[in-house]
Amino acid sequence: MPISGLILTLCSDSKAAQSAILKCHEDPRIEVGEFVGLRRCPITLTTQSQEEDKACWQALQADPGIDHVDVACVFFDDDQADDSPKQATVDDSDSTLAQAQ
């Protein structure tokens, strides 16, 4: 499970921006940092599963109150580091040499 530090750039529509930040505050996977200027907000994202990670990214990027999502860092948790090779999601049927090896 990665733990990442992200930077949200909020849109200029303050209502939409506020609502986006409110959603972040309500989301237990997200910790909201202190604003830098009016529209840049650092957050951390910690998920329990890859499905959550996907859902969170998509929600952030699709939110009308968020113009852009940048990444500052990601730490691959020990579990993730150990598991990731076994968790590759490409179907075996697509991996044309899986059997050959």
Add this chain to the structure above:
Amino acid sequence: MTRTARLPKPNDLEISFMSTLQLDRRRFLKSVAMATATAAAHESFAATSNNVPLPLLDPQVSDPPSIDGVTWDKAPCRFCGTGCHVMVGTKDNRVVAVAGDRHAPVNKGLLCVKGYHVGSILYGKDRLTKPLLKTDTGYKAISWDEAIQVIAKRVTRNPKGFAIYGSGQWTIPEGYACQKFIKGGLSNNHIDPNARLCMASAVTGFIGTYGVDEPAGCYDDLDVADVIITWGNNPAEMHPVLFSRFIDRRSRGEKVTLIDIGTRRTRTTELANEYLCFKPHTDLAIANGIMHQLIVNETYDKQFIEKHCNFRKQVDPHKPTLKGAPSTFEDFKQAVAEYTPEKVEEISGVPAEKIVLLGKLFGQRDLRITSLWCMGMNQHSAGTMINNLVHSVHLLSGHFGKPGDAPTSLTGQPSACGTAREVGTLAHALPGGRLVAKDAHRHETEDLWNLPRGRMNPKPGYHTVKMWESICTPTHEPGGEVDTIWVQVTNPGQTLPNLHKLFDRKDDLKDKFLIVSDVYPTATTQLADLILPSAMWVEKNGIFGNSERRTQQWFRQVTPPGDARDDCWQVIAVARALFDMGFEGMKDKDGKFLFHPQSLDENGNEIPIWQWEHYYGKVNVDKTIFEEYRQFSRLKHKDLAPYDEYVKARGLRWPVVEQPDGTWRETGFRFSGFDDPYVRKGPDGKPMDIDFYHSTTSDGRAQVWHYPYIDPPEMPDDQYPFWLCTGRVLEHWHSGTMTRRVPQLARAVPRSYVEIHPDDARAANIGNGRLVKIESRRGSIVLPARINGRGQPPRGSIFVPFFDETKLINNVTLDVTCPISKEPDYKKCAVRISVASSSRG
């Protein structure tokens, strides 16, 4: 209750070992993540605008977060041509963390979603770890010695029919070694990179206009431009960190106008002030329309034109050439006269008033305008022409040569500029902007490589499409002479156009042989006769060159899995096997090994670098290759600094020139007297304001082109009524070989799809997720429909991303190329759509 964190101050990232022990690991990592994000948010791209700092930094004193047991070092991101710098955290021979590099001027601590996962690309479960030889019963694991012998025998069997196909993901030393092997060793010139499929039109556009390749401007332009125009380009998804520079400015209240000229709505469109939706191919008419406005309004820059430009045209636009023919302002004026706003609207679908708006913007001298483009203008059957025309718009309006005023092409691959264009791994080119067809250029190269005069072949080799056509043609038939291709760091089995013709047919030709060096199984390894496991990214030393002429170095930080080895070593090992067999081409004129200079340690002793156990020993092969290569860089004013300067820097933009005090200075703005050291002095003894010192007309002038709008070779008709456009998505990088193995990215966008306009979908009875059959004259494919998704094509157009190796859209695309650059047009062909099944995709 809010959960706002208590944050360390941005510059207070040092977290002591004692405090580490007091926090549980996850809380600790979270606090570090928050501190790092906060610090990066404080960075401002604008801080570096209007000057060209030399970012010389010691990676050891950089400030990635301190985490117990984690070692940090720098590397450029493995993915796109933006060239973000990453701090890579390793522990126990494994990448465990990635942080944006705050000292890197390119990204100032930021990364995008692909950079976020760059550390995971090494750890897909199906990494190739052993050489595999195809036999009658399947693939058999063999030793490296056996694999090297197999390749050497294919070479000796028919050296003239042995080709290498690589990419802009080759590191500079890898591409250079292949270049020397093919052109200096085999004397056949059959080497081409996949950059032919993405950047070739930008290259010919730059050469036709300025006489030399690569952008004059740099990323700093984005920090000061008043207007940014994206031409068929979607940087919000394809070059997200560059787009961040624009976002950053807007978020600080600066007025920056974004104009998106495109064939489909994208995330970039969402933030644009204007969206000009045009019919595919008609960007030619739009560029002519802008120039028409500049002329009729008399707002073109007369002084700039008189001092710095010539006019150029094609004698026969149906048979264009790189240099065309001289023209005059009067000719030019007459030629663009027909491109009235109304006529352009009729051709392109862009409202006449928007053409007038563009004309007005370019007519304003006090604005700074930066144009950006990437595949939209390059993968175009008139790719060279539209590149020439956009440069011409900037030249005619004088929006050139000042920070913020620049026509700038972006690259999709991390070293498309560095390896494909600068090393010249193209069938017609040599390192340093030299050409195989020119006697003097070959002789210079022979001298630098210590080869006997006449070793090098003056005939250009096969470009990408011809190379693959050749291996798919029986050897005894005309054009079938290529019988072996060695593919490195690319996936042509997925990315070539018209795959039935250019790839699949090889399978029926038993005397043809395909060697593939890669890190994962791909659509290309499916047809491979020999598969070689490669090291990737920080598993090897490397050097990339990004879109803004920035050369970036890194060291190996972890070892590759199993028997995976560097691509560069693979080439040198084969060369040495040939040398040991007595193959003349692998000897220099003194009978020494072709790569002898690369194998010398600091005391001049030869180290057997062709033996893997010595490859990372007393010699840094990347350094010895680079030091030879950089001698070429001075031949066309693309000077590179010594290797060790790049070890200290977060990349340097060439030309990099030594200063009287012994330091090395990079160049942000080429051809501009205030910055480019090669601009000549004027009569007053001061550098001229602008000097196109590689002018094709040898008079210091750039060329303003006219090229008419001509219909593309295939257009929608009654049988195939839709345009098909193909491209990329944010989560996946190119053919998805790496990103589809990152669980988060693969799950975010697991499979390809087709974007359809809701009205077209309704008319064809297609609902969201319904399977749709897409047919062209060349092939068909079935994909689920996506309606009103992230990308939205207009009526009459559909869009399909090409990352999915299980859904090969290139069975449908057209293999027509730009007649000058030979780059295929992936952005338009005619198709029809129908419901494939009632089930959902």
